[in-house]
Amino acid sequence: MDTSNSQKAQLAALSAPSVIFTVVMIAFPFCYTIWISFQAVSATGMMRFDGVANYVRMVKDGQFWNGLWITIYLYVLSLTLQLVCGTALALLLFRARRLPGFIRSLFISPFMLPPVVAGMMWLIILDPSLGAANYILTSLGLPPSNWLASPALVVPTLALIDTWQWTPYVALIVLGGLQSLPPSVYEAAEIDGASRTKTLFRITLPLLLPTLVTAMVLRSVDLLRFFDLIYITTQGGPANASTTLNIYGFRMGFEFFQFGYAGALMITLSALVLGVVLALNRLRNAVAW
Amino acid sequence: MTSTPSADRWIGYLNTVLLMVAGIIVVAPTLWMVLSSFKFSHEVTAYPPTLFFTPTLTNYVSLWERTPFIQYGINSAVVTSASTALGILLGTPAAFVVSWTRITWPAIVTLLARMAPGTLFLLPWYLMFRQIDMIGSYWALILTHAVITMPIVIWVLLPFFDNIPRSIFEAAQVDGCSPIRVFYRIALPLVSAGLSVSSILAFVFSWNYFLFALVLSNSDTKTLIAASFNFIGEGSTNWGALMAAATLIALPPLVLAIIVQRWLVSGLTLGAVKG
Incomplete structure (x- = not known):
């Protein structure tokens, strides 16, 4: 299409408001945080160039390494659980074929809930002394658990809550992938006499890999920045056992008003998110068919 | 076998x-x-x-009597509606231009907001808004929540604009229609379904968003989600009221999600998956 100068001007005018907004509210603040991560910022906002001091402090800070470990632990555990459960659920839904609208809404409901609300309801279900979860455990003859109040179990418990909330989302993505697979592959497998398990592991899952990687990208971005649910339920406790990098950075910034150090932590976390997304993108290209 | x-x-x-x-x-x-x-x-x-x-x-009555629940609800409604409207106003023409010109970098920059942790943006925003004395104002919340809504609108609408046959635009151009006229006379009516889906999704995500209001609101502008944190503090003595609050907060996003469920997955995956 031939684009004349007046057309260019009009297209620019149409996009100008969003470009200005993106620069002022997203791009500039992003650069500003990079900049303040090299500053010593006082609580009143006075700044002094401080070189890489914040990053040096970070490398020497045990709580940073602890936060990084918790972030990765929570990420790997939640992602694995959600992919496995999500794929299983998608296969069940795919086999059922006809899916009434209200069943679909039912499966959508957890991930449309505010994570804050999910946190509130699970706080009560998982209450160590009066919660329904421990009642179910003890009626099955199992020992009760301290769930979110236990330093050893808090991360797996958070992973379970997040898995409850996001498994249906992963399942719907995988279901989309299943529905777009060419039926001819299955027919060929059936003619060749392949068993069900063989068809699943040798044909369906390999063909689904690109979809699974897409689901991984989308979940990774959220899981590495895990915040709402933790802040509502434990605020990073007990004894910092659920203080992810994101929680740690937030507390450094808005409880201790150490903006420079908080900035360095957030830039590091963003680099981690970006690294994971780029790595998964390479993986997606490798498994594309 | x-x-x-x-x-x-x-x-x-x-x-x-x-x-x-x-x-x-x-x-x-x-x-x-x-x-x-x-x-x-x-x-x-x-x-x-x-x-x-x-x-x-x-429990519902005690929410009404003992907490400024209505005020929080109004705050949530104001912030969410205004940030959704702003997201639509900014994002719709942007999506049209990206679809028309195939220049995608502005849309990709908005993904920064999706990939970087909220606190990264909150640090500079806090310093900026404090400088101009806007912390606790509705505008601070509306502008920051539009950072959530605008990218949703752009990415949900893009495939809708892409689906319009190019020949329609070309014919309009031959008839002397300028891009701005093509946008609001021809393209906009054709993506009305996309506009409803993107505004509902933007509304839900803005409503559910916790972090920005946690820091940038004050007791007069606190949203329901940010106030939840206080309810939990008080709720240790009153679980029933806590659950009543949680139920009411969850109601708008649940109802809206059911309305758009058909488009939900493709919308939530930024078009990566056809739902």
Whole structure:
């Protein structure tokens, strides 16, 4: 299409408001945080160039390494659980074929809930002394658990809550992938006499890999920045056992008003998110068919 | 070979049973929240937990009487509606231009907002808004929530604009229609379905967003989600009221999500998956 100068001007005018907004509210603040991560910022906002001091402090800070470990632990555990459960659920839904609208809404409901609300309801279900979860455990003859109040179990418990909330989302993505697979592959497998398990592991899952990687990208971005649910339920406790990098950075910034150090932590976390997304993108290209 | 008819039928039954179990796990916690919100306080904390009880509205009444719940609700409605409107106003022409010119970098920059942790933006925003004395104002919340809504609008609308046959635009241009006229006379009416989906998704995500209001609101502008944090502090003594608050907060996004469920997955995956 031939684009004349007046057309260019009009297209620019149409996009100008969003470009200005993106620069002022997203791009500039992003650069500003990079900049303040090299500053010593006082609580009143006075700044002094401080070189890489914040990053040096970070490398020497045990709580940073602890936060990084918790972030990765929570990420790997939640992602694995959600992919496995999500794929299983998608296969069940795919086999059922006809899916009434209200069943679909039912499966959508957890991930449309505010994570804050999910946190509130699970706080009560998982209450160590009066919660329904421990009642179910003890009626099955199992020992009760301290769930979110236990330093050893808090991360797996958070992973379970997040898995409850996001498994249906992963399942719907995988279901989309299943529905777009060419039926001819299955027919060929059936003619060749392949068993069900063989068809699943040798044909369906390999063909689904690109979809699974897409689901991984989308979940990774959220899981590495895990915040709402933790802040509502434990605020990073007990004894910092659920203080992810994101929680740690937030507390450094808005409880201790150490903006420079908080900035360095957030830039590091963003680099981690970006690294994971780029790595998964390479993986997606490798498994594309 | 297992594909004998009776084996097939048994696998079908097993499939249905497993799906029902999955359905129960998915719904039970939400159902428990709603049930608890209608229980008297002694029954919410009863051990063993009770499934059958006489329903009551006391928890909802106590929210009304003891907390500025209505005020928080109004704050949420104002911030969410205004940031959704702003997201649509900014994002719709942007999506049209990206679709028309195939220049995608502005849309990709908005993904920064999706990939970087919220605190990264909150640090500079806090310093900026403090400088101009806007912390606690509606505008600070509306502008920051538009950082959530605008990228959703752009990415949900893009495939809708892409689906319009290029020949329609070309014909309009031959007739002397300028891009701005093509945008609001021809393209906009053709993406009306996309506009409703993107505004509903933007509304839900803005409503659910916690972090920005946690720091940038004050007691007069606090949104329901940010106020939840206070409810939990008080809720340690009153679970019923806490569950009533949670139920009311969850209601708008749930209702809206059910309305757009058909487009939900493709919308939520930024078009990466056709739902």
